[in-house]
Amino acid sequence: MAAAAMEGSANSRVGISSQELLQEVKAFISGTDPVQGHKLTVKEHARCGILLLRNLPPARSAVLEHLRGVFDESVGSYILELEREGTPAGHLGSPGLDDVTQEIQAVLSEFVRSNPKAWAPLVSGWSIDLMGQLSSKYSGRHRVPHASSLNELLQLWMSCKATRALMEIYVQCLSSMISTCPDACVDALLDTSVQHSPHFDWVVAHIGSSFPNTIISRVLSCGLKDFCLHGGPSSVDPLLPSSADQRVPKIASVVGILGHLATRHSDSIKQELLLMFHESLGPGRDPQPQHQEATVPFLLQLAAMSPALLGAVSAELVDSLKPPVLDQLHQRFSGLGREEADNLLGLLVHLVCQSGAGAHRVLRFLLETAAPASVITSPGLAVRDSVREACQRVVQLLLLHLQRLVYGRGPGGPGDPQARSVPFLDGLKGRLPELCREALRPECKRHPWQHQLLGLLAVYCGPSWAAEALCQLLALASCPEELALAGQLHSALSSSVPGLVPATAGRCVARLHSAGPQARRLLLNLASLVRGEGAAGLAEALSAHAPQLGRLLPHGDAGLSGGAALLLAALPLPPSLGPAQLLGLVRAATSRFFLALRRGWADQASAGELLARLAASSLPALRAVLRQLVASALHPGNASLFGGKPARPAASPSSSSSSASSPGDSLLGVNREFGAAVGFGGVWAVFHAGVIGRGLKPPPGRGLLPQAEASGNAFRLLALAVRCSGGEAPGHVSAEAAQAVALALVEGLCPDVTASELAWPPEEQARGTVERDLQIRNRFQDNPLLFSLLRLVALGPPALCYCSVLLRGLLATLVSHWEASRHLSTTSSPWQLHASCELLACMAEGQLLPPTLGSMHEIFHLLTPFEVRLLLLSVWAYLRANGPLPQKFSFDSETGRFYRDFSRDGDVAKCLEVLHSVLHKNIDRLGHLYGHFQL
Structure with a gap:
């Protein structure tokens, strides 16, 4: 038989005689030309098979099997050419087969186009299986990228004419069957993916991108059928979700395909998953009821095997869990056996632990749903007792599982690179303010859950996070009951988190310099804890920050400065406090006392208590306190507090140093000096009618405090001085204290005179x-x-x-x-x-x-x-x-x-x-x- 005749017969459907057909069969089987007797080349053999494929339908299986070798040799030549890139063309092992593969594609495309019902399932299965075999066979070659490099792998195989022809054949088959029975093509895709993954992933990625909606829905449908076929919910292993692919072979392929599509078609995947979930709870549409019952376990299994899928649907799924949906879920699974129910709950807990981005939303939903009926719940969350009890069990199992994960991370702790991460806790550690506010809510039933979770997070995230958590609780607590919750958390963490109290003290002090209601509340709460019992460690830790706390004493906010004075008065003075720091505290406390007098604050006692505590620490401190009190009392700005008048102008230039002028009056003081020394007349006297920028002088007696108020201020000052001196009015004052006051008086009134x-x-x-x-x-x-x-x-x-x-x-x-x-x-x-x-x-x-x-x-x-x-x-x-x-x-x-x-x-x-x-x-x-x- 002539080769030309064979080539011509392959390109057209021309009828041939039975004798010629018999000769073609013999040639195809033997691989030799029956007329000339020479061995057929690869192209001649392939075209002989194409002729039989056209004219002898029973031979199609054998011909398709033979054509596998043609594509295999074509791909091998392509890979070899890549590996020998740069060598002369004459050194290639075999001629190119691109033209014959194109002929095969043309013939099969014609068959599918003319009779898709008969040819599309057969050809699609053959092409997809062949691509899987070729992908696996040549995956280890030098120039073939690794399976993880999906884009490079896709570019390589789509550049090969043989594999591209197979891909186009499969796409044509899928297109022809998409409106009638796409399951056959998708089943073939899943089966091949099971056998040849991950080398086959490039095929899945390309086909999924071409038919995203069809592939997503049919892949999920086929995966669900396979899941039901291999046991349904009983195949779920909560401790090892990845082992499900051993019992349910196609589920891993489903996860892989959806994972590839998630980068560009995440919204479609999300919609399809949610649609499956809601349809499984509605009236039975599936002719097989077990599919509806297995949908939720199947979706849970998918989410457990793919964090990407879990993250895609977790937020919307939680939002859709309204009371009617929860009732349907409870009714659907209330009839499960104990083992199946435990497995399902275990898988659900595992999924919650793996949720990262929506962790806080999931936690809030669980706690609000599990809260007792007597507690005021959010609108729309009033659920039945049976649902609430089931949710409470989920919360308890979740906390137990988190505890095993946190304390079973190995000796390295949170900083160990080998330590296993917990996505749920990773998603919560950035929501510390919300967690602390929710932990202080009035629902007493939630307190144990919230505090146990905060404790686990503190151990998981390390001492810094634990200190910040305690600081947040102390800043938010608004009553003794809430403040006690912070103490309970500290007691639970004291043995697990080293250095917690000093770290918390440092955080609190750093937070205090941001003025606001929380800073005032934090100061009062710290003072309350320090003055209580069992807070010696906190008092010692805060005392190391006494200089920083002292900077808050002159603050214009009454609550902030008063709280700082109250706290400092309850702290022991640190041994490391130097003279300069002690003097700074004395000045700040004195400034706070006079600020309280000037602004009419009713809490001068806190500053007085602090000054008395400082004065009792040492003799130099006593002298510093009394001298500072007297110096501040003699300041012209404070004279009016005790019924006094502003300082008079100096009598001469030589006495200008003894006249106390307010800050910013240096120009006025110089003018007054010259004015006192030389008797200017005329307009110069007009200047002394007031101060530029401050207006006219007030008339004598104007602006003075009432006598009763001035006398009260004087009594408070003297009582404080006596208290700092170690005596009680009208008792005696120590000689050292009285001498300090005397020296301060002389220095304030006559600074140029020595004692x-x-x-x-x-x-x-x-x-x-x-x-x-x-x-x-x-x-x-x-x-x-x-x-x-x-x-x-x-x-x-x-x-x-x-x-x-x-x-x-x-x-x-x-x-x-x-x-x-x-x-x-x-x-x-x-x-x-x-x-x-x-x-x-x-x-x-x-x-x-x-x-x-x-x-x-x-x-x-x-x-x-x-x-x-x-x-x-x-x-x-x-x-x-x-x-x-x-x-x-x-x-x-x-x-x-x-x-x-x-x-x-x-x-x-x-x-x-x-x-x-x-x-x-x-x-x-x-x-x-x-x-x-x-x-």
Whole structure:
């Protein structure tokens, strides 16, 4: 038989005689030309088979089997050509077979087109199986990409004309059957995928991209049938979901095909899966009821084997689980046997653990559905008791399974790269604020579940996450019951998470600097815990952050600064607190106390308690606290708190340093200096009517606090000073504390005078300090608190000795005033009368004057100004003769106080002569007091 005749017969359906057909059969079987007797080439043999395929239908199986070898040799030549790329063409092993493969494709395409019902199932199965065999056979060749490189593998095989012809044949068969019976083609696809995966995945990817909707729906349908055929729900293994492919062969192929399609057709897959789920719960449409019953287990099994599918449908599936759907599910599976039900629940728990992106939504749904009926639930979640009990069992099993996963991760812990991840916990660890808020909700039944989950997350995520969780709970707790939940979580984690308390303290302190309601609540909750029992570890951890907490004390937010003061007052001072840090805390606490007074806050006690605690820590701390209190009280900005007036302008340029001016008034101060030194006239005086940018000066007395409020502020300050001094009003004040107040007074009123100027000068020498004495008098006149501070100093003798310069200046100005006074009564100068009485009372209390001399102020209001001047001069003479020196005091070990023995100072009677003379002169009015002033 001539080769040309064979070639011509292959290209047209031309009838041949029986004898010629018999010869073709013999040639096909023997592989030799019956006429010429030579061996047929591959092309000639293939074309002989094509002729038989056209004219002898019973031979089609044998011919198709033979044609497998033709495609195999063509693919082998293609791979060999790739491996020998760059060699001369003459060295290739065999000629190309592209033309004959195209002829085979043309013949088969014609058969399918003319009679699809008969030829499409046969040809589709043959082509898809052949592509699977070829893919597996040549998968190990050098130039064939790995199966994981799907795009490269697809490009390689679609560049081969033989495999591309097979693909086009299969696509034509599928197109012809898609409207009648596509299951045959899809079954062949699944069967081949089972045998040759993953090398066959490129075929699945290409076909799925060409027919996404058909492939997705039919693949799921065929997978469901195979799932029912191999046992349905009983084939589910909750502990090893991947083992299902051993009992249900096609399910792995279903997962693989859908996984390939998920990158471009995720929405179609999602819709098809949800459609299957809802149709399985509706009225029976499937002629086989077991398919409906097995749909949900089948979908669960698919999701367990493919995280991509699980992530695609989890969110929408949870949203669709309304009470009617839950009732249908419960009715559908309530009749399962115990083993099957346990397997199904185990698989469901496994799926929840594998859900990552929608973990929080799933958790919220489970907790809201499992919540008791007595609890107020969200709208639309009122379910039956049977459904609620089933959901409670799921929650309990989920927590138990998570516990095994978390504590069974190996000795490496969360940082171990070999540790197995839990997607559910990974999806929740970024939702810490929501988890903490939900854990503090009023549903008591949910508290154990939420706290157990928070504890597992803390162990899973490590100490940093655990510390943040505790910090969040402390910031959100709004009542003692909620605050106790944070303590319960700490108790559960204390043995599992090392260093939890110090880490939590650091997180809390860092969080406090973001002002807001949570920061205020966090401070109060921390203070409550520290002041309670069993929080020693927390107190010690927070004490290490005392300097950072101190920065919150001057904050303008009353709740924030008050909470910081309350917390710091309950903390022990850390041993590592240096002098600079201690001074910073003292300044911050003092600033907070005066801020509370200025703004009328009712919680000055917290700052006072902190200052008292700081003062009790050491003697340097006591001195720092008292000095800071006095310095702040003397500041011009705080004078009005105690009924005082703003500081007066300096009398001359030389005294500008002693005049306290508010910040930002340097230009005004310079102007006032020159204005005091040189008498400018004209428009220059207009400047002193006010301050640029601040308006006119307020009239005298305007803006002062009411007397009762000013007196209350003064009492609070003095009570705090006494408390810091270690005494209780009106009890004594320690000598060290009183000395600290005295030195602060001198420094604040006369910063250019040292505390060593204690000796009392002669009256003539005092004339050289007139300017300084006037400044002292003005400060006392403008600030009534100063006399109260002097009385406080007097309570701790011999501290008043260090205020000698103040006493001299005040006494000298009072003597000058009474000398120049032309009034008939001292009551005409009320402030001078008050100052004279207060001065003598302070010196008597401080034991600078003997009792008789120190009590003569009691009759000042009954005398004339000249007589008062005489009495004050006698006081001056006594002090000059018996200077107020600390060396004159002795210490009494029994009382723990210093005292002065006036009998050692000589004859005191000489200093009383003037007093007795005044009494004699006014015997008619003061005679009954004469005996009171005898030694």
